[in-house]
Structure formats: C-alpha cells, structure tokens
Amino acid sequence: MTAEVDITIVGAGVIGCAVARELAQAGREIFVIEKNSGITRGENQSSRNSGVIHAGLYYDRSRRPLKAGLCAEGNTLLYRFCEQHGVPFRQTGKLVVAANNEETAVLETYRARAIENGVPVQLVTGVRAAELEPCVRAAAALRLPTSGIINPTVLVHKLHLLAAENGAQFLTSTQVAGIKAHNEGLAVEIEYRDGARDTFLTKLLINAAGLYADEVARLVQPASAYQIDPVRSETMKFYRTKREDLMLQGMNVYPTPRQFITPQGTYFSVGVHLTPTLTIDNKGNSPIGPEVTVGPLSRPAQHKDEYGGAYQPQEVFFNQVRSFFPGLQEGDLMPHQTGIQARLAGYQDWVIEFSDDERRCLNLLGIDSPGLTGSLAIARHVNELVKIQDLA
Ligand SMILES: Cc1cc2nc3c(=O)[nH]c(=O)nc-3n(C[C@H](O)[C@H](O)[C@H](O)COP(=O)(O)OP(=O)(O)OC[C@H]3O[C@@H](n4cnc5c(N)ncnc54)[C@H](O)[C@@H]3O)c2cc1C
Known part of the structure; x- marks a missing residue:
C-alpha cells in the first residue's frame, strides 16, 4: 500500500x-x-441540468427533511457564493401556475409548505401573473422571488x-x-x-x-x-426573441406539481417548465439570453448513460406547456440537452x-x-x- x-x-x-x-x-x-x-x-x-436555483417550495419536512432544509439553506448560500466568486446567476423569481380552481387548491398546500420551510411566497391572481409574465396564462400562481438561474458548470x-x-x-x-x-x-x-x-x-x-x-x-x-434508478430527462428549447408571443420576461415558469404512482413507487414531479438561460455580452456580463428551455420530460432510463437516441416527440413537450404558454407553436421547439438523474429507488x-x-x-x-x-x-x-x- x-x-x-x-x-x-x-x-x-x-x-x-x-x-x-x-x-x-x-x-x-x-x-x-x-x-x-x-x-x-x-x-x-x-x-x-436545468440550472434552476430552487427556492425550496416543494419539499415537506415530514417526508423529505433533508431536501426541505438543505434546499432553502442552499439557496441563500448559493446567491452569496455567486456574488463573492463571480459565478453567473440571476435571481429571476418564479411563477408556479394553476390552470384551474382545482390546481389553485393544490397551490394553497404548497404555499403553506413554503411558509413552513421559511421560503418567501405569495399567491397571486392570474391577472397579476400576466402582469409579471405577459405571455403566460394562469387562473392563479405562486410567486417565489428567491428562485433564480445559475451557470452550473x-x-x-x-x-x-x-x-x-x-x-x-x-x-x-x-x-x-x-x-x-x-x-x-x-x-x-x-x-x-x-x-x-x-x-x-x-x-x-x-x-x-x-x-x-x-x-x-x-x-x-x-x-x-x-x-439508483436512472431517470432520463430530455429538454427542448425555443428562442424567446423569435416572436412577441414567446417573449418571456425572464422568470422561471412551472406548472402545478404532480404526484404519480408507478409500480416502482410514488413519484413527485415539478413538471415540464420554462427556464430562461444566461448568455455573455461583450462586457463579460451575463444577462438573460434569447434561449428558453422547455423540460425536462422524464422517463426511466434503460441504463445510466443513455444520453443518445431519439427524443420523445415534440408534441409531447408542446402539450405539457401550451395551456400556460399559448404562444408556443410546435415548430418553435428544438432539442437542447439530455440529462440523467440519480433517483434512489423507494x-x-x-x-x-x-x-x-x-x-x-x-x-x-x-x-x-x-x-x-x-x-x-x-x-x-x-x-x-x-x-x-x-x-x-
Ligand atoms: C436533467 C436534470 C435537471 C436538473 N435540474 C436541476 C435544477 O434545475 N436545480 C437543481 O438544484 N438541481 C437540478 N438537478 C439535480 C442536480 O443536477 C444534481 O442533484 C447534482 O448535479 C448532483 O451532483 P453530484 O455531484 O451528486 O452528481 P454528478 O454530477 O453526477 O457527479 C458524480 C460524479 O461521480 C463520478 N463517478 C461516479 N462513479 C465513480 C467512480 N467509481 N470513480 C470515480 N468517479 C466516479 C462521475 O463521473 C461524476 O462526475 C437536475 C438534474 C438533472 C439530471
């Protein structure tokens, strides 16, 4: 030795x-x-990954104490670290949108959870959501000011x-x-x-x-x-500068989260969402860029490095977001990246x-x-x- x-x-x-x-x-x-x-x-x-700095909304302290505590703490530490060390980031804020009254009731549960986790949150009307992001349609939305985006690499x-x-x-x-x-x-x-x-x-x-x-x-x-059950997550993108009805102002926009039950167990999904990305300008700053990612659309991976192969059809991505982002047309989407998440079975x-x-x-x-x-x-x-x- x-x-x-x-x-x-x-x-x-x-x-x-x-x-x-x-x-x-x-x-x-x-x-x-x-x-x-x-x-x-x-x-x-x-x-x-999606490069989202999560606020810490989703995780309940009883069943997911580590995610609940360490996500909210990590959020604060990460912003401080980025400022100190010049890592590109933007505190964009986030909207979690409800399509109808039923989903608005689900958002109420998440609002209570965010408060329990010490995460700033506001339930806003659909009208207010549209003031913040004019191309987004919602019956109501949670607004999370401490959500953001970062350059992960x-x-x-x-x-x-x-x-x-x-x-x-x-x-x-x-x-x-x-x-x-x-x-x-x-x-x-x-x-x-x-x-x-x-x-x-x-x-x-x-x-x-x-x-x-x-x-x-x-x-x-x-x-x-x-x-570890590997989960393959595919992401598409569009250019927000392409048309006025695609012009996301720069917030993360998520649907109401869902739980789904499979033979392997109950899983929770934050849903296919819109995430702005950062670019670099000629002064070396990192403003919000023209690309917006749409995803991830997830399915069990066949093996731990199944990065290649065909994406799920564009219309599947499109169908997930068109209710809250109606300006998007199928032809606007193009492949962005594939990632594989390390989900622990059970x-x-x-x-x-x-x-x-x-x-x-x-x-x-x-x-x-x-x-x-x-x-x-x-x-x-x-x-x-x-x-x-x-x-x-
Ligand atoms: C599609 C996708 C979207 C995501 N979006 C977000 C998001 O928006 N916000 C967020 O907070 N989180 C997000 N995540 C989660 C986040 O990316 C992960 O939690 C985080 O990157 C995990 O980091 P890690 O270091 O544990 O794993 P990894 O980055 O996978 O690193 C593990 C490393 O171990 C090395 N390794 C493995 N085995 C060996 C060995 N035997 N010997 C030597 N080296 C080895 C690997 O090569 C690898 O580099 C996302 C993840 C995915 C896949």
Missing part, C-alpha cells in the same frame, strides 16, 4: 467539489477521484478551484474500482484509463458518485440494498449516512434535484457529520 490520506471523495460533480471545498477550507486533507477526464466536462448530472469550476487552492488534490480519468476494509480505514483500489491499478489507504471515504453511488456503496458493503429524500458502524464511508445517495441548489448546504451538513469523526 503506497500512500495514506485522511479523506477521499469519489466523484467531482457539484457535490464532490462543494464537499471538497468545505472540508479543505476546514483544514482537512482531501483527495478527490473523478472518472471523467475533466471536472466540468463529461456525462454527469452537474453539467446536464462555472459553479463547479469555482468550487474545484477553491478546493484546490485550499490543498485538495484531484485525480481525473481515474475510477474507484475496489474498496476493502483495512484495520486503519479503507483500502481504495483505483484504475487509470490505461487499465493500470493502484491501491492506497484512506481513513474516511465520501461517496459522491452520483448515478453510481449505489455501486460505490456496494464496493464498501456488498449487502447494501440501495439502488426514497423521495436524499440519503446521507455512514455505511457501517465504524463510520469509514459516508454515502450520499440519490442526490437528484434540487442537488445543485442544495450543494453548499449539503457540504456544510457533511462537514458537521465528519467533525464527529476522529481521524487522528
């Missing part, structure tokens, strides 16, 4: 990088292993830089391929792109492997029953827990949306859990 490190993080998506920065700033020795060739490149959730890049500046070491193009218990911690076997392997000792492993976190958990504890909340009594591996499982928003708060939470560990 060649080397020994205090804390090894598997995965350098937004969660791995946020945790690396938080722990490195706290003076910890950190080693991050990432199988992609670059930190902000490649097929992972952190570079293929710049965020990951900054977190990576700050972690590295504080001493964290990153090894890319390298995969964690095996983990064995050792009397001083865990023996981690890594595999380089050329197939060569090395093994080192770590006192603590933090599993932030996203879609593969269940497999990494099983490397530590073969009996682990956690399973769970609606994130799972952040040690894998065994000896607390040598901290698993972060099912970190699906709003993981981007919650990333900095998740990193703080992890730091609190790690503080209890004696790594001497």
Whole structure:
C-alpha cells in the first residue's frame, strides 16, 4: 500500500467539489477521484441540468427533511457564493401556475409548505401573473422571488478551484474500482484509463458518485440494498426573441406539481417548465439570453448513460406547456440537452449516512434535484457529520 490520506471523495460533480471545498477550507486533507477526464466536462448530472436555483417550495419536512432544509439553506448560500466568486446567476423569481380552481387548491398546500420551510411566497391572481409574465396564462400562481438561474458548470469550476487552492488534490480519468476494509480505514483500489491499478489507504471515504453511488456503496458493503434508478430527462428549447408571443420576461415558469404512482413507487414531479438561460455580452456580463428551455420530460432510463437516441416527440413537450404558454407553436421547439438523474429507488429524500458502524464511508445517495441548489448546504451538513469523526 503506497500512500495514506485522511479523506477521499469519489466523484467531482457539484457535490464532490462543494464537499471538497468545505472540508479543505476546514483544514482537512482531501483527495478527490473523478472518472471523467475533466471536472466540468463529461456525462454527469452537474453539467446536464436545468440550472434552476430552487427556492425550496416543494419539499415537506415530514417526508423529505433533508431536501426541505438543505434546499432553502442552499439557496441563500448559493446567491452569496455567486456574488463573492463571480459565478453567473440571476435571481429571476418564479411563477408556479394553476390552470384551474382545482390546481389553485393544490397551490394553497404548497404555499403553506413554503411558509413552513421559511421560503418567501405569495399567491397571486392570474391577472397579476400576466402582469409579471405577459405571455403566460394562469387562473392563479405562486410567486417565489428567491428562485433564480445559475451557470452550473462555472459553479463547479469555482468550487474545484477553491478546493484546490485550499490543498485538495484531484485525480481525473481515474475510477474507484475496489474498496476493502483495512484495520486503519479503507483500502481504495483505483484504475487509470490505461487499465493500470493502484491501491492506497484512506481513513474516511465520501461517496459522491452520483448515478453510481449505489455501486460505490456496494464496493464498501456488498449487502447494501440501495439502488439508483436512472431517470432520463430530455429538454427542448425555443428562442424567446423569435416572436412577441414567446417573449418571456425572464422568470422561471412551472406548472402545478404532480404526484404519480408507478409500480416502482410514488413519484413527485415539478413538471415540464420554462427556464430562461444566461448568455455573455461583450462586457463579460451575463444577462438573460434569447434561449428558453422547455423540460425536462422524464422517463426511466434503460441504463445510466443513455444520453443518445431519439427524443420523445415534440408534441409531447408542446402539450405539457401550451395551456400556460399559448404562444408556443410546435415548430418553435428544438432539442437542447439530455440529462440523467440519480433517483434512489423507494426514497423521495436524499440519503446521507455512514455505511457501517465504524463510520469509514459516508454515502450520499440519490442526490437528484434540487442537488445543485442544495450543494453548499449539503457540504456544510457533511462537514458537521465528519467533525464527529476522529481521524487522528
Ligand atoms: C436533467 C436534470 C435537471 C436538473 N435540474 C436541476 C435544477 O434545475 N436545480 C437543481 O438544484 N438541481 C437540478 N438537478 C439535480 C442536480 O443536477 C444534481 O442533484 C447534482 O448535479 C448532483 O451532483 P453530484 O455531484 O451528486 O452528481 P454528478 O454530477 O453526477 O457527479 C458524480 C460524479 O461521480 C463520478 N463517478 C461516479 N462513479 C465513480 C467512480 N467509481 N470513480 C470515480 N468517479 C466516479 C462521475 O463521473 C461524476 O462526475 C437536475 C438534474 C438533472 C439530471
């Protein structure tokens, strides 16, 4: 065995990088292993998401306490971080629209939930919603002023830089391929792109492997029953500058959320929504750009990297939004991107827990949306859990 490190993080998506920065700033020795060739490149959730800074409306404290608490906290931390570190963002605000009285009653439930989570919220009339976003039609809407948008890859890049500046070491193009218990911690076997392997000792492993976190958990504890069900999410886009009836002013616009029951369990969906995007102008500023994304339209993925292949028909996207955005015509839509979410089978909340009594591996499982928003708060939470560990 060649080397020994205090804390090894598997995965350098937004969660791995946020945790690396938080722990490195706290003076910890950190080693991050990432199988992609670059930190902000490649097929992972952190570079293929909607870039929405969620307010924290959706999550009830009884069934989804981590999402409820860490999304709202993460929202505040993220705005502060973006301002301090020059990450492009806009606090656009958001409308969650109701198409009829029945949906307005559902919005009332969510309004109460937002208040419980300490999230600023207002129930507005359809007329007021149309004043805020003239191309949007609604019977009523929730207005969430703390929702926004961010450039997610710049965020990951900054977190990576700050972690590295504080001493964290990153090894890319390298995969964690095996983990064995050792009397001083865990023996981690890594595999380089050329197939060569090395093994080192770590006192603590933090599993932030996203879609593969269940497999990494099983490397530590073969009996682990956690399973990630990958969900493929397709997104289209249109140009808001194309016609006056497409001219979204810049708010996030979501339908009323829905729960649906499948043989695998009950799932909750925020629905296909309209999200403005950021651009860069000739002064280096990041105003709202002409592209608006429409999505995601989700279905179970056949495997964890099913990024290619045909999109669902345009009319399916179109049918999801035309009731609240009637100016959109089918021919306005074009493909934008495909992402795959790490949904933990049978769970609606994130799972952040040690894998065994000896607390040598901290698993972060099912970190699906709003993981981007919650990333900095998740990193703080992890730091609190790690503080209890004696790594001497
Ligand atoms: C379509 C879509 C839309 C979303 N929209 C939003 C949104 O608007 N707002 C929001 O807050 N959240 C959103 N999310 C959720 C958010 O993107 C994720 O919660 C977040 O990116 C999770 O980050 P992560 O670091 O856990 O995972 P990832 O970004 O997937 O990173 C995990 C990393 O681990 C690496 N890895 C895996 N296995 C190994 C191994 N054995 N060895 C070494 N490295 C390994 C992978 O290569 C990967 O880079 C969205 C997600 C998707 C897919």
